[in-house]
Amino acid sequence: MNGQVSQVEGNGVGYLKPALFRFNAMFFVKIMGLIGRVALTRWIGAEGVGLYQAAYSFYGLLLAIIPGGLPTALALTTARDARTGWRLFKWVSAILALMTLIICLCAFRFSNEIANVLGYPNLGFAIRCLAPALIIVPILSLARGYIQGLERFRSIAWSEILEQFVRVAALIVVVPVLLTGSIATAVGGSIVGTPIGAIFAIMFLAVVVRDAREHEPITLSGNTRLAPAFMALLKTSMAITVTRLLIPVSDFTDMILIPKRLHAAGYSAAEAIEIYGVMTGMAVVLAYVPTIFTAALSHTITIRMAEDWQAGRIDFFRRRLLAAFKIGWIWGLSSGTFLYIFAPELSMIIFGSTEAILPVRYLAILPLLVGIREISTSLLWAKNHKSPPFIGLMLGIAINAVLIYICVAIPGFGYAGISIAIISMELIAVLWNLFHLRIFRFAWARSLSIVQDTSVFVLAVFAVFGLHSVFDLAGDTRFRWIAWLPGMLMYGVFFGLYFKMRCGRDGGTYSIFD
Numbered sequence: 001m002n003g004q005v006s007q008v009e010g011n012g013v014g015y016l017k018p019a020l021f022r023f024n025a026m027f028f029v030k031i032m033g034l035i036g037r038v039a040l041t042r043w044i045g046a047e048g049v050g051l052y053q054a055a056y057s058f059y060g061l062l063l064a065i066i067p068g069g070l071p072t073a074l075a076l077t078t079a080r081d082a083r084t085g086w087r088l089f090k091w092v093s094a095i096l097a098l099m100t101l102i103i104c105l106c107a108f109r110f111s112n113e114i115a116n117v118l119g120y121p122n123l124g125f126a127i128r129c130l131a132p133a134l135i136i137v138p139i140l141s142l143a144r145g146y147i148q149g150l151e152r153f154r155s156i157a158w159s160e161i162l163e164q165f166v167r168v169a170a171l172i173v174v175v176p177v178l179l180t181g182s183i184a185t186a187v188g189g190s191i192v193g194t195p196i197g198a199i200f201a202i203m204f205l206a207v208v209v210r211d212a213r214e215h216e217p218i219t220l221s222g223n224t225r226l227a228p229a230f231m232a233l234l235k236t237s238m239a240i241t242v243t244r245l246l247i248p249v250s251d252f253t254d255m256i257l258i259p260k261r262l263h264a265a266g267y268s269a270a271e272a273i274e275i276y277g278v279m280t281g282m283a284v285v286l287a288y289v290p291t292i293f294t295a296a297l298s299h300t301i302t303i304r305m306a307e308d309w310q311a312g313r314i315d316f317f318r319r320r321l322l323a324a325f326k327i328g329w330i331w332g333l334s335s336g337t338f339l340y341i342f343a344p345e346l347s348m349i350i351f352g353s354t355e356a357i358l359p360v361r362y363l364a365i366l367p368l369l370v371g372i373r374e375i376s377t378s379l380l381w382a383k384n385h386k387s388p389p390f391i392g393l394m395l396g397i398a399i400n401a402v403l404i405y406i407c408v409a410i411p412g413f414g415y416a417g418i419s420i421a422i423i424s425m426e427l428i429a430v431l432w433n434l435f436h437l438r439i440f441r442f443a444w445a446r447s448l449s450i451v452q453d454t455s456v457f458v459l460a461v462f463a464v465f466g467l468h469s470v471f472d473l474a475g476d477t478r479f480r481w482i483a484w485l486p487g488m489l490m491y492g493v494f495f496g497l498y499f500k501m502r503c504g505r506d507g508g509t510y511s512i513f514d
Contacts (some may be wrong), residue, residue: 025157029164030292033439036168037285039156040190042293044174047181049271050259050277052190055126057248058256059133059194060116064248066100067138068212069240074234078149086213089146091174091230098137099480107131113408119259120273123137125188140198159201167197177359243390250397250425258418259410260288262293274355278420282351283359287366294328294371298378305382321379325439328375330502332368334495340364341464343487362419366433369371369426376433385436392432393425400425425442464491 041049046210072094078085090304107114108131115123144156170193176187255276262272274400301324308317339346343360347353377389407417 020156022156025161027292027296029160032161032164032168034285034289036171037281038350040175041170041282041350043179043184044183044190046274046277046282046355047351048187048277049281050273050275051120051126051184051187052119053271053277054118054185054255055123055130055191055253056121058127060131060248061252062134063137063141064241064245066095066103066134067141069237069244070096070233071141071148072240072359073236074142074145075148076236077229077233078146079151082150083106084226085146085149088233089142089227091226092233093142096138096142097135100138104131107134110256110325111214119256120180122184122449123187125184126191126237129188129191130194131348133191133198134204134344135342136198138197140202140205141490143202143209146209150212152208152212155205159204159208162204163197163201165197166167167193167202169193170196197297204381218496231469244398245502246390248402253397253401253405257404262403262414264409265411265414267414275414278355279359279415281321282347282356284366284422286346286350286356286360287339287363290331290367291336291340291370291374293331294367294374297324298374301375301378301382301487305379306384308443309383317382321437321439325372327482328371329368330499331372333453333457334499335367335376336364337460338491338495339367341461341491345488359415359419364414364428365423369423369430373426373430373433376430376437379437381435389433390435390438395432396425396428399428453502460491460494 044052054164065086074085074092075086079090082375111127112121112124115121132435144159147155171190174192175186178186179458189418258276258279259269259272262275263269267275286444301320305317308314308320327410340361342363343357344354347356347360380386380388403421403424406420407413407420
């Protein structure tokens with residue numbers, strides 16, 4: 001039995017290495033994106049970021065619909081039959097290119113009309129700058145799907161890094177040049193890098209595909225009829241598309257609803273876009289940064305826990321489950337506390353503005369909620385329960401839209417109303433997942449530890465705020481702006497020691513990775 005376990009664990013490591021490499025690349029891509037976002041925010045301000053977010057919400061919805069689930073469906077087909085996958089890739093690419101060319105031309109021609117319909121009259125130039133990406137990015141996604149089916153994960157990762165690097169580099173070069181014009185022009189310039197980055201990634205993947213065709217001849221079951229395979233591909237793609245539409249539809253709905261409800265609350269159009277930009281382009285971005293760690297954790301444990309569940313090793317599965325939740329809980333609590341304490345310093349250092357201080361503090365609980373949602377989703381997937389996370393997120397998004405419509409229209413309740421809606425969406429999704437994992441009885445059994453952890457971090461808040469008060473009493477405002485240095489250092493050391501104590505090898509981390 002131990003030999004079987006070791007063999008499975010060894011196989012898990014083999015599967016884990018390419019997945020971990022892919023995630024490391026995704027982490028690097030996110031960091032580059034964050035650098036670009038910070039630079040952009042400092043250049044174009046909250047209103048410009050609002051326009052930028054609106055443009056990408058529209059673009060994200062189109063991308064979720066146009067290629068939809070075709071890349072993933074093609075990856076599955078290619079993994080089963082590489083020759084059929086290659087034939088489908090060629091035909092679907094041609095069809096997709098023709099469709100997206102028409103959509104691109106329509107988006108370019110009617111950009112101003114689309115901007116007016118969306119409620120952002122200044123968005124026309126940005127839509128024209130995005131139009132070429134509507135041709136290039138779907139083809140790029142399809143190419144990645146084909147290469148994923150060939151299990152060339154490193155090639156996909158390198159293409160993502162190249163694409164993001166070129167995109168951010170173009171943003172940093174183009175936006176300062178266009179700042180002499182209007183904000184709308186600068187926003188359009190910030191988007192130019194999207195199609196350029198995709199072009200570089202496609203050129204890289206073209207070399208990868210050619211290499212795969214030359215050095216790995218495809219000889220698998222090439223007699224599969226193309227028409228039935230194509231229909232099966234479309235059927236699989238539609239099922240995947242439905243599940244992946246949730247977040248883009250939610251972002252698009254927020255983009256439409258938030259400014260309109262703020263306008264109903266008495267804000268001007270410019271003020272409404274500015275508030276939308278501060279929330280979605282500053283506060284939400286900052287609040288989601290700590291979730292990179294929990295995403296890495298959930299991504300890493302899924303394969304191991306799926307193996308445990310399928311092999312009937314329930315004790316292994318339960319041990320990893322509890323350890324994963326412990327790490328996610330401590331990390332979410334500590335990073336959220338950090339955001340709450342140092343919101344003024346983070347807002348000034350990163351965005352060069354004080355506008356995001358209050359929204360960041362409102363959303364400080366997000367690292368905890370999102371982390372638990374991601375971990376619980378991975379655990380449900382490991383048990384082959386795919387529908388509960390989808391249903392929970394769908395319910396959360398529906399409640400989010402209702403709360404935005406009601407709360408944001410209350411005068412003076414703008415930031416708070418949006419925050420309530422976002423937090424409610426994540427909370428509902430988390431509770432739904434936990435209910436289907438039947439985890440509440442474990443939480444009740446460990447309620448003393450939960451209270452202990454919460455109390456410790458509440459005391460940490462008072463300790464750091466007390467340190468700030470000492471500098472304030474000095475009477476010199478210069479001391480207030482250096483108080484964050486010892487405060488961050490003190491909090492960092494405290495968190496490191498506490499995390500080591502609660503989540504070290506004796507605390508349960510070994511249960512996940514050993």
